[in-house]
Amino acid sequence: MIKANNEALEFEILGYKVNFRSDTANSLISPTEVVGYVQNEVTEIRKNAKHLSIGEAALLLALKMAQEKLLIEREYRENIIKLHQEVNDAKKVIDSFSI
Numbered sequence: 001m002i003k004a005n006n007e008a009l010e011f012e013i014l015g016y017k018v019n020f021r022s023d024t025a026n027s028l029i030s031p032t033e034v035v036g037y038v039q040n041e042v043t044e045i046r047k048n049a050k051h052l053s054i055g056e057a058a059l060l061l062a063l064k065m066a067q068e069k070l071l072i073e074r075e076y077r078e079n080i081i082k083l084h085q086e087v088n089d090a091k092k093v094i095d096s097f098s099i
Helices: 031-048 054-098
Strands: 003-005 008-013 016-021
Touching: 008 031, 016 031, 031 054
Parallel strands: none
Antiparallel strands: 003 008, 008 016
């Protein structure tokens, strides 16, 4: 982190200076945590594939993060559907005792 300006923090990420402001809806995760995660992940990618440029490593990271996000979203949807089914099943059992 380089400096703070009106809640926007300036970071150097992969050789680029960027201003990053925390999204108030996601305030549980700080900009510093996000930047640290990205830097660590790119470092790991480049450690395992030294021939990659920074841009190629960043692209691979973007693809990896997109895949993880989509997987989490799919699992979330499936868990919600499963939970609704279990609630409906439980309601049927309870209703059967109420007769």
